[in-house]
Amino acid sequence: MNEQSRIAKVVNSKFYPLLLFFVSFLFVTLFSRSTSFLYFYEGFDAAIFKQMGLAVLHGKTLYVDYFDNKGCLLYLLQALGLYLGGNFAIVLMQTLSLTLTLLIWDKTIAYFRDGRSRLACLAVALFLVLCFYDGGDLSEEWCLPFASYPVLLYFRQLKTNKEIKKTEMLAIGVCFGIIAFIRINNASALLGFVFYLFLSYLAKKDFKKFFSNALLFFLGAALVTGLCILYFYLKAGSHGVDEMLYGTFLSYFEYFNYRIPKTVSHYVLYILFLTLCISLLCINNLKQKEILLPVLFSYAIFIVSSGTRCFTHYLQATLPLLVVVVMTLDLGKHRKANLTLALIALLPLSVYLVRPVVFFFNDVVLGKEPFKNSYGEFHRCIEGIPAAERDSIYNYNLSGIGAGMMQHEGLLQCNRVLFSPFAFHLPTLHNEEVAKPFGLPKWIMVSAENGLDKTDAEMIFENYEMKYSFVHNALYVKGLDFGERHTVYFYCRKY
Numbered sequence: 001m002n003e004q005s006r007i008a009k010v011v012n013s014k015f016y017p018l019l020l021f022f023v024s025f026l027f028v029t030l031f032s033r034s035t036s037f038l039y040f041y042e043g044f045d046a047a048i049f050k051q052m053g054l055a056v057l058h059g060k061t062l063y064v065d066y067f068d069n070k071g072c073l074l075y076l077l078q079a080l081g082l083y084l085g086g087n088f089a090i091v092l093m094q095t096l097s098l099t100l101t102l103l104i105w106d107k108t109i110a111y112f113r114d115g116r117s118r119l120a121c122l123a124v125a126l127f128l129v130l131c132f133y134d135g136g137d138l139s140e141e142w143c144l145p146f147a148s149y150p151v152l153l154y155f156r157q158l159k160t161n162k163e164i165k166k167t168e169m170l171a172i173g174v175c176f177g178i179i180a181f182i183r184i185n186n187a188s189a190l191l192g193f194v195f196y197l198f199l200s201y202l203a204k205k206d207f208k209k210f211f212s213n214a215l216l217f218f219l220g221a222a223l224v225t226g227l228c229i230l231y232f233y234l235k236a237g238s239h240g241v242d243e244m245l246y247g248t249f250l251s252y253f254e255y256f257n258y259r260i261p262k263t264v265s266h267y268v269l270y271i272l273f274l275t276l277c278i279s280l281l282c283i284n285n286l287k288q289k290e291i292l293l294p295v296l297f298s299y300a301i302f303i304v305s306s307g308t309r310c311f312t313h314y315l316q317a318t319l320p321l322l323v324v325v326v327m328t329l330d331l332g333k334h335r336k337a338n339l340t341l342a343l344i345a346l347l348p349l350s351v352y353l354v355r356p357v358v359f360f361f362n363d364v365v366l367g368k369e370p371f372k373n374s375y376g377e378f379h380r381c382i383e384g385i386p387a388a389e390r391d392s393i394y395n396y397n398l399s400g401i402g403a404g405m406m407q408h409e410g411l412l413q414c415n416r417v418l419f420s421p422f423a424f425h426l427p428t429l430h431n432e433e434v435a436k437p438f439g440l441p442k443w444i445m446v447s448a449e450n451g452l453d454k455t456d457a458e459m460i461f462e463n464y465e466m467k468y469s470f471v472h473n474a475l476y477v478k479g480l481d482f483g484e485r486h487t488v489y490f491y492c493r494k495y
Contacts, residue, residue, distance in 0.1 A: 007119060021095060021099045031356050047404035050078050063244050068247070069251040098129070111155050111327075129319060131349050143178075143317065147186065172217055191298065192301055197294075382410070444464060465491065
């Protein structure tokens with residue numbers, strides 16, 4: 001039996017999914033710092049997501065009692081994991097999600113590659129996941145299997161002439177609905193292919209197929225939408241539905257142009273990487289519009305929907321497109337151009353890879369994670385706060401750091417009134433009519449590192465007194481600065 005036959009036997013084996021599950025579990029365990037038992041630190045965006053999931057388990061209504069500007073399904077996933085077994089259950093759910101993603105990518109790659117080349121493409125895809133992982137348990141990660149499945153169906157139709165079934169088109173709509181209620185801009189890869197597919201129906205003047213498939217697509221999306229609306233209506237009536245739709249969709253577009261990356265180099269690397277990916281796509285598929293156009297549509301949707309917020313983990317949403325770029329490389333006809341662009345692409349990739357690799361070696365291999373002392377000091381302060389009041393600690397300016405420190409023992413208060421467009425500030429409380437239903441929070445946690453807004457400071461000093469403080473090592477907050485420290489204060493209402 002030759003090498004190609006042996007590889008074919010492995011990938012067609014019933015044990016192949018179990019092998020990918022093992023690889024995925026190892027990957028998540030090693031690099032998902034927000035959930036893995038190997039790490040102590042939880043201070044990422046995922047910490048806020050887990051706080052929202054914890055709020056669900058405490059009987060709170062998302063967006064009404066506790067607010068964040070992501071889709072409700074992301075928080076319900078967190079609630080499910082926390083209910084089933086905490087972080088370890090979330091790790092298993094992440095593993096299952098990554099396993100499904102890898103299986104879908106493998107089947108897609110198989111239409112273009114076989115043998116060792118097929119496995120090499122899948123390995124490159126997993127390497128790209130690591131480059132953009134950024135702590136794990138993020139919205140982009142959870143969307144990957146749902147964004148990748150329609151791409152697989154598209155290439156199956158392209159390569160085998162097997163039409164997409166009605167049930168599959170309905171499933172594509174469900175995938176879009178699920179992504180929309182996790183975070184809408186993560187649907188860019190899916191939408192480019194769907195858009196091209198419907199354009200092809202119109203180009204062929206096959207209006208029957210166009211309308212029937214469009215109906216099925218929207219019906220699938222409507223099923224997910226209807227269930228989400230029903231859940232929030234039963235929880236908090238029309239007000240709950242309004243707040244959910246605002247938090248899931250409208251707040252995203254308000255968030256669209258808020259805060260740009262800190263350095264020009266961040267933009268340069270981001271744009272360079274996208275430019276190289278699109279260049280590789282065009283070089284290898286210039287005469288294959290069935291591949292080129294849907295991927296270009298997807299990239300265009302991604303770029304437009306990202307706004308000015310060019311963060312590394314956003315690129316996870318483009319991974320189904322990167323799989324297409326990798327699997328269609330022609331190393332025979334365009335060998336020099338492909339290798340040159342691939343080498344240039346290693347520059348941004350090496351920069352993106354720094355964070356997960358450095359954190360793994362520093363925290364796990366060397367055992368030098370410095371946050372344990374900060375957590376100990378934090379919990380010393382928390383012990384002085386009555387358990388009944390630990391769901392009313394307002395997180396002024398520590399964001400995901402504060403949420404990670406709270407872990408699973410209490411809730412950091414943040415409703416829409418307190419959210420104050422995209423910064424954890426209090427000025428909206430000056431509007432008495434808006435603030436009246438909520439009142440001032442019992443406790444406020446403030447980081448001295450960022451300082452206080454002048455108006456906020458006046459309000460805090462007038463209504464609160466400082467009870468506890470501790471020195472916090474702000475490692476991982478600003479790049480890879482391993483020495484920054486600042487003081488965190490807990491203020492309690494005077495009356």
